[in-house]
Amino acid sequence: MKGFTTQMLNRDAFTIPKLAYESYFKIFGLISSGLDFGQRYGPVKQDKTSTNLKRFYCQFVCLLLWFFAIRSFVLMFIGDREIQLMMGDLTGFWNDYRMYYLMPTFYYSLQTAIIATIFLRNESELAWLVPFISVKQMQTNSIRTAKYDTNNHERRTQITIIMNNLIVLIATGMVAMLYMLTAYENMDDSTFKMFLPWIGIQAVWIFFMTGINMFTMTYFNLVCLILSNRFKQVCKDIEALAESDPGPLGSKNNALSTLYYEHNEICELVDESNSFWQSFIFFNYLCHIPCNCYALYNLFFAEFDDLLAIVTWTVFLHTILFLAFISLSAADVSAEAHSPYTAKIHIDCLQMSTFLHRVRGPTIGFSCLDLFVITNASISNTIAAVASYFLIVADFSRSTAAANAAEKREEAAKAAMNLTTTVAPPVTQ
Structure with a gap:
């Protein structure tokens, strides 16, 4: 393990939450060992069969997700119905323009x-375990660890986990039922039976996709909540x-130094956590913003049936x-990290000046792949930029659609005129 040694796991000084x-x-399939990482180390050589199987399971889930991501992309360019069915695609039965379904599916699977x-x-x-476990600060005492104990948020965590489980089960069941009914209504008995494995595989895929989507989102929110x-x-x-009694000159220096070190320690935790979550944030933006814009575009311009x-x-x-x-979870961490600068604090000493200088420095918080x-x-800037580009595209699409409609009307009028000229009776003298 990078940055980890067996001496760092001191059970007397460190409590695994x-x-x-x-x-x-x-x-x-996101992790194989999790908080059991300490059991893999020791003077006695241990059987790694269980660890290897767990790792293989995670790799299998990852490969399954990548298979469906590539499949969703390839299906966008396949118009043959037989090939679509061979690849387990039933969207052709739902709408003539399959892209309405394939595009969001591709973004989610990717x-x-x-x-x-x-x-x-x-x-x-x-x-990913910061602030619950920090490799950089693993040798510190358990008092610091207690500050980040999840027991303070146990009720909230239980509620979010229950909601996540309900969403996963409902989404998996509804999509599986939709695939089942579509296949049953549009296939003969033999073809339907042959297609059942595809339905099962896609139900498993929806299960993993929904679970990963929901649980990582709420877990990241928990991490941000504890840090903020x-x-x-x-x-x-x-x-x-x-606001306390001023006391003798310099009497608050020690207390202020302690708070300064505490603030700096939390900043280090944020930086350590950000080394993992910055990629998570970036790729979620990369996939969800275009998906949202595509759905919004369809809400304005697509012709809907009930399912669509x-x-x-x-x-x-x-x-x-x-x-x-x-976004709001990450932004709250940054806002609270800089809150001492915006608070009305009147302590005139070197420690306070140093502290405020630290807060006024580089922005503290979670980044989007170190871009911002x-x-x-x-x-606000991201929303404004996305909205501006969306309105430009929407206006361009509307103008193009209007021009195409006018051109079609003109062609129809010419065709009608030609037809009238062709079938007109001859003029008699």
Whole structure:
């Protein structure tokens, strides 16, 4: 494990927390060992069969997701119905323009495949476990670890996990039922029986895709919530220190230094956590923003039937909520990290000046692949940029559609005139 040695795992000085998300990450193939990483190390050579099987399971899930991502992309260019059915595609029975379904499917499958790959490649570095476990600070005492204990958020975590499970089960069941009914109504008995394995495989794919999408989103929100709460507590402690009895000159220096080191420690945790989550944020933006724009475009210009309306609205609302969830969670960390600078604090000493200088420095928080830090301002700028480009494309598409409609009307009028001229009776003298 990178940056890890057996001496770092001191059970007397470090307490491994219970993390409810760990079991679900293992179910959905994101991690193989999780918080059991310490059991793999020791003087006695251990049997690695179980570890290898878990790792193989994660690799299988990742390959399955990549298979469907590539399949969704290839299906966009296949118009032959027989080949579509051979590849398990039933969208041709739902709408003549299959792209309405294939495009969102491609974005979702690509997003989950990339997320699974990120976890698979970086699991051993444990950055995804920050702030619950920090490799950089693993030798510190358990007092620090207690500050990031998930027990304070246990009820909230249980509610989100229950909701995630319901969403996963409902989505998997509804999509599987839709595939089943579509195949049953449009195929003969022998073809339907041969197609059943495809339905089962796609139900499994939907299960993994929905689970990875939902559980990573809510887990990232939990990470951001804990870090932002710690920043908020530091700011409250500084404000309380500023409002307390002034006392002798320099009497607050030690307390302020302690808070400064605490703030700096949390900044280091954010930086360590960001080394993992920056890729997660970037690729979610890369997949969900175009998917949301595509769904929004269809809401304006597509001709809907009932099924297409349900799918399009679901995709649009989910991508909006997903992007808002991870963006606002990350932005809250940055806002709380810089809150001491915006707070009304009046402590005139060198430590306070140094502290405020640190807060005024480079923006603290989660970044989008180190391109920019997620803040409220960057979210506003991103929304404005996406909205501007979308309106330009929408206006261009509407103008093009109007021009095409006018051209078709003109051609129809010419055809009608030619037909009238051709069938007109001869004029008699």
